[in-house]
Amino acid sequence: MKETDILITNGIVMTMNSNETVIPNGAVAISGDRIADIGPCDKFSNCRAGKVIDAKNGIIMPGLINTHTHASMSCFRGLADDLHLMTWLNDYIFPAESKLNYEKVKIGALLACAEMILSGTTCFADMYLFEDAVAEAAKAAGVRAVVGEVLYDFPSPSYGLIEEGFVYTENLIKKWKNDPLITVAVEPHSPYLCAPDLLIRAGDLSNEYEVPLIIHVAETQTEVSTIFERYGKTPIAHLAEIGVLSPFLLACHCVALTDKDIEQMAFYDVKVSHNPESNMKLASGIAPVPEMMDAGVCVGLGTDGCTSNNNIDMFLEMDTAAKIHKVNTLDPTVMDAKTVLKMATRDAAKALGLENLTGSLVPGKKADVIVIDTNKPHLTPMYNLHSHLVYAAGGNDVDTSIINGQVVMENRQLLTLDIAKVMADVNQVADEVKLSR
Amino acid sequence: MKETDILITNGIVMTMNSNETVIPNGAVAISGDRIADIGPCDKFSNCRAGKVIDAKNGIIMPGLINTHTHASMSCFRGLADDLHLMTWLNDYIFPAESKLNYEKVKIGALLACAEMILSGTTCFADMYLFEDAVAEAAKAAGVRAVVGEVLYDFPSPSYGLIEEGFVYTENLIKKWKNDPLITVAVEPHSPYLCAPDLLIRAGDLSNEYEVPLIIHVAETQTEVSTIFERYGKTPIAHLAEIGVLSPFLLACHCVALTDKDIEQMAFYDVKVSHNPESNMKLASGIAPVPEMMDAGVCVGLGTDGCTSNNNIDMFLEMDTAAKIHKVNTLDPTVMDAKTVLKMATRDAAKALGLENLTGSLVPGKKADVIVIDTNKPHLTPMYNLHSHLVYAAGGNDVDTSIINGQVVMENRQLLTLDIAKVMADVNQVADEVKLSR
Numbered sequence: 001m002k003e004t005d006i007l008i009t010n011g012i013v014m015t016m017n018s019n020e021t022v023i024p025n026g027a028v029a030i031s032g033d034r035i036a037d038i039g040p041c042d043k044f045s046n047c048r049a050g051k052v053i054d055a056k057n058g059i060i061m062p063g064l065i066n067t068h069t070h071a072s073m074s075c076f077r078g079l080a081d082d083l084h085l086m087t088w089l090n091d092y093i094f095p096a097e098s099k100l101n102y103e104k105v106k107i108g109a110l111l112a113c114a115e116m117i118l119s120g121t122t123c124f125a126d127m128y129l130f131e132d133a134v135a136e137a138a139k140a141a142g143v144r145a146v147v148g149e150v151l152y153d154f155p156s157p158s159y160g161l162i163e164e165g166f167v168y169t170e171n172l173i174k175k176w177k178n179d180p181l182i183t184v185a186v187e188p189h190s191p192y193l194c195a196p197d198l199l200i201r202a203g204d205l206s207n208e209y210e211v212p213l214i215i216h217v218a219e220t221q222t223e224v225s226t227i228f229e230r231y232g233k234t235p236i237a238h239l240a241e242i243g244v245l246s247p248f249l250l251a252c253h254c255v256a257l258t259d260k261d262i263e264q265m266a267f268y269d270v271k272v273s274h275n276p277e278s279n280m281k282l283a284s285g286i287a288p289v290p291e292m293m294d295a296g297v298c299v300g301l302g303t304d305g306c307t308s309n310n311n312i313d314m315f316l317e318m319d320t321a322a323k324i325h326k327v328n329t330l331d332p333t334v335m336d337a338k339t340v341l342k343m344a345t346r347d348a349a350k351a352l353g354l355e356n357l358t359g360s361l362v363p364g365k366k367a368d369v370i371v372i373d374t375n376k377p378h379l380t381p382m383y384n385l386h387s388h389l390v391y392a393a394g395g396n397d398v399d400t401s402i403i404n405g406q407v408v409m410e411n412r413q414l415l416t417l418d419i420a421k422v423m424a425d426v427n428q429v430a431d432e433v434k435l436s437r
Numbered sequence: 438m439k440e441t442d443i444l445i446t447n448g449i450v451m452t453m454n455s456n457e458t459v460i461p462n463g464a465v466a467i468s469g470d471r472i473a474d475i476g477p478c479d480k481f482s483n484c485r486a487g488k489v490i491d492a493k494n495g496i497i498m499p500g501l502i503n504t505h506t507h508a509s510m511s512c513f514r515g516l517a518d519d520l521h522l523m524t525w526l527n528d529y530i531f532p533a534e535s536k537l538n539y540e541k542v543k544i545g546a547l548l549a550c551a552e553m554i555l556s557g558t559t560c561f562a563d564m565y566l567f568e569d570a571v572a573e574a575a576k577a578a579g580v581r582a583v584v585g586e587v588l589y590d591f592p593s594p595s596y597g598l599i600e601e602g603f604v605y606t607e608n609l610i611k612k613w614k615n616d617p618l619i620t621v622a623v624e625p626h627s628p629y630l631c632a633p634d635l636l637i638r639a640g641d642l643s644n645e646y647e648v649p650l651i652i653h654v655a656e657t658q659t660e661v662s663t664i665f666e667r668y669g670k671t672p673i674a675h676l677a678e679i680g681v682l683s684p685f686l687l688a689c690h691c692v693a694l695t696d697k698d699i700e701q702m703a704f705y706d707v708k709v710s711h712n713p714e715s716n717m718k719l720a721s722g723i724a725p726v727p728e729m730m731d732a733g734v735c736v737g738l739g740t741d742g743c744t745s746n747n748n749i750d751m752f753l754e755m756d757t758a759a760k761i762h763k764v765n766t767l768d769p770t771v772m773d774a775k776t777v778l779k780m781a782t783r784d785a786a787k788a789l790g791l792e793n794l795t796g797s798l799v800p801g802k803k804a805d806v807i808v809i810d811t812n813k814p815h816l817t818p819m820y821n822l823h824s825h826l827v828y829a830a831g832g833n834d835v836d837t838s839i840i841n842g843q844v845v846m847e848n849r850q851l852l853t854l855d856i857a858k859v860m861a862d863v864n865q866v867a868d869e870v871k872l873s874r
Binding site: 075076077078079081082083084085088111114115118119277280281309310312313316319320326329331333375377380382383384388391394396419423426429430433434 | 720
């Protein structure tokens, strides 16, 4: 090629494409919002680029995709830890959330976007209140996002009664329909907080607009018992019966599953978001991820909100995902580094229905690209790319990030946000939370 | 006080002393190699300091203590992952180690020291070959270390036959006897690679010089079976019978224990090094740490070598230690952040017999102090110090590190090592390893 907008050169290009192509001394050309070409550096020696980014022998790879978080909960990071789930929710999280409004949700989401960019995440799926504020924050930060207003049987601080929740969601879908960064999803909270009617209607809305349907399912054994008491079935079987299982469904957590559940999930091509650190911290359990993958279920990785983690660094989540299943199965070969990297990139994109846009470096896809600086003591020496990224690297090793063709971070400088102001705003929200306690 | 060498001021001082004293707007004065005084900033307003370090409202705390690693294995980071233990050892690690010499071990240890300083570790306990090289590296880097030559029944690349191993260890003890940074330990590898005679003799040597005795014990269920076949006992019961259990003994891993083992460990005041990430990655199992602590056993945290981790960042190890036991016991209240921080500081010092020197900020103790920069998106806002350090912070948030009164890192610049040269040296070692495969 003769001309391109951005040329990232002089790096190890890890495409994460279906052949797992790696180009040792390679470059990625970006034109507009898309990846224009990929190849050895030589190929681009006569190419004029509007901007050249030197990867300095680091790794050029697709940005990581966080398939499940509650971005604005960054306002409550560390507010409550080491507690039983119901104490945590009822005594800390719900009271704090009852004071939220559009502005505060936006402030929290901006902080989370900053944290995500700084740790190599270029796309996230969110579920929360005042979700239009999250979309606006993602847009301002330049981060790709799947957003959805949480729907449940009781009144929400954000929209009031459930009828309004559906109106809110539909408006959100229409407002962001043609946005290059934002996708809207329909997001009923869970089978235990949503009656069958709500779930069915949410499924219908997702089908009508062909947008993802995102829900928490089978997060704990307690939830399974609750659903069994109500409907005489497991949560997955319940969702199957009411007709909500589909390829559009992203089921988050999926910790407490039966073999039959997994079979049904595979049959309906349900997607899963695996959140190991949250499941560990809240003592929810360990999701049967190797079993789901063996059954052919597509599993993407996610951090969950940072009140149950307490960071949203996908590199650290990859490390944990690789390790927890090894010790759980007593088999060190399960969830190898390659598999885990796929869960955080290509498979995560697929889980969100974005596989044609992002998740791997392929000409024609949107340019969601990160550059890892490997010239660091803890990344020296390097025998194996995959192992390094999963077991040794941290989000902080990401040097440069491009989303949808826009450079959002360069040499670790955030270019889209006034981070000092965002932090000051979040600290002010936190001061109010502290005062009200 | 009127004068001091170094004054770290304007921070939240987290002493980690036995009262868990926290001084919100505090300072730490260092004179020579010791902590001279600690108090609110005001107290030092008339104190002249040779050097003032502004903590900028960050956290001033004791440096972290890594109770078990194999520093020089940094040369093999990522060489072999996601493999069964015996494949990993026999096909990758042992062949690579057979090519080691004094120089290479030193190079690897220097890199590990750099990585440790950069991630807030000020003291580590090491077990490896050519351990004098590790001591020299630690000394050069300015890091406090407990070093010990590994002893086992078969010839070692470093000293040949076991007889020489004991001579090597005794010489090491004498050489470093009065060193302010280096403590030498006696380090038989494990009950499965050391016959009872060797273990008894190692115990005697440790008693004679009153130095720690460090050993791997009960790392896997396989080891327990092996020892049971040989001696008809669990590894701990075997060590008890031959008289090796004592307050000087640091037992690393302790994954596969019986209740009776824990009782005996408590009775003999045996210390434990807990290495959760290694135990997860190698699929060894989950150590019964809450049970050991309930029985009164002192447990310190460690990373193990970076071939089974693959970093030696104690902040990440704390995060994992807090989470893995929650999910293992299905109780989110176990291993709270406070407990885990103690395991990485005060209790780690105690596990190594260094509790009078380091592990907490107390006037009179050696000045092993780190400063955490909390002015970062992922550390905003701050409700709870302990939670932040365990669940949200990473080694990279450490801004400044002082060991034994010497500033070894300031504003993230390593002051004791030429890090570019160290990395180049390690890369050369890795190139040889790659060629020989």
